[in-house]
Amino acid sequence: MxxxxxxxxxxxxxxxxxxxxxxxxxxxxxxxxxxxxxxxxxxxxxxxxxxxxxxxxxxxxxxxxxxxxxxxxxxxFDKTKPEDRFAAAYRPVIAIFVIALFMAWAINWTTGTALLSIASVEKFVAISMTLLALQKLQDVEAFTNQFLGYDLLAQRWVRYAYIYPFAEAYAGIGMLAGISAFIVAPVALLIGTVGAVSVFKAVYIDKRELKCACVGGNSEVPLGFVSLTENLFMIAAGCWMLFQALS
CATH class of the missing domain: 3.40.30.10 (Glutaredoxin)
Structure with a gap:
């Protein structure tokens, strides 16, 4: 029946x-x-x-x-499950990094480059930076509201909070386009170093519990590992670009 x-x-x-x-x-x-x-x-x-x-x-x-x-x-129908706030908060970050990895592999696949290679890492970092910048650029005001809570340079010069997502996008796209390391790497090094120092101070020295602006404003991702990783990516990318240009 x-x-x-x-x-x-x-x-x-x-x-x-x-x-x-x-x-x-x-x-x-x-x-x-x-x-x-x-x-x-x-x-x-x-x-x-x-x-x-x-x-x-x-x-x-x-x-x-x-x-x-x-x-x-x-x-x-007993289809509801208790919301995992941790998983919900980190879902956008995980999605960005996974998509960035597959995009890097896709580019290498079409060019005949080995998937497990330095080139894959380079593209992964560049695409990750670009996608993270895109998240911030969706609502720059909301991003700045969170970013000003911990970034040391932005707290002294508010304009930097508005410049940051554009600078991150420039560095990521510049890496993908193969633009001269001497005009791309300094940007990545600057925003990466300032960001890493700011996050380290806020989280590990001041022990402040803040939300990370890494995936844009109104993010629920706790400030810490993800934001620090983002900044270390940029530092590593800047150093690598200069190393290659000088070698």
Missing amino acids: SKTATLYRMVTAEHICPFGIKSKALLERQGFEVKDNHLTNSKQTEAFKKQHDVKTTPQTFIDGKRIGGYEQLLEY
């Missing part, structure tokens, strides 16, 4: 509720035949909410019992 569920969700010319689509897909994955009712205008939606004394849609009914919206449906 097939299981049936009744779903009411907004489907209008202006808006298709994403949670309604998710609810329908979840019910179907659980083996339910879904009676999919569309609320096609605001009048229908408001009448439905008033009739069932609910504040939101979608709403799912199983065996005549109202289950609720998408979140309640997840709970009904």
Whole structure:
């Protein structure tokens, strides 16, 4: 005997509720035949909410019992898990580094360069810097608000907080483009060294608990290892570029 569920969700010319689509897909994955009712205008939606004394849609009914919206449906099927705040905070950083690695390998693959090589490391660092800069540039004001909490140079010269993400992007793109080390490496060395000293002082000397601006403003990543790694990347990249140019 097939299981049936009744779903009411907004489907209008202006808006298709994403949670309604998710609810329908979840019910179907659980083996339910879904009676999919569309609320096609605001009048229908408001009448439905008033009739069932609910504040939101979608709403799912199983065996005549109202289950609720998408979140309640997840709970009904025991699909919810306690949020791992640590994992949630570090997810953007992990994604950036993984994507940077695969992009570096992709470039080497197309050029016939060995995947496990110094060239892969160079491209990985350059792409990582560029992607991290991109995160900061999405909301420069939010980035500066966090960055000013610990960066020593920015605290003395506020303009530096606004320059930093552009400088990081310049260094990363400059490395990828093969621009002269003498005009790219100093930038990487400057922002990397100042950043590393600032993070080390804030975290390991002053013992302050701050949020890292490495993946942009409003980040939940704790200041420490990730930001220090970002800055050490830049220092290493700057040193390596100069070494190659001088050798």
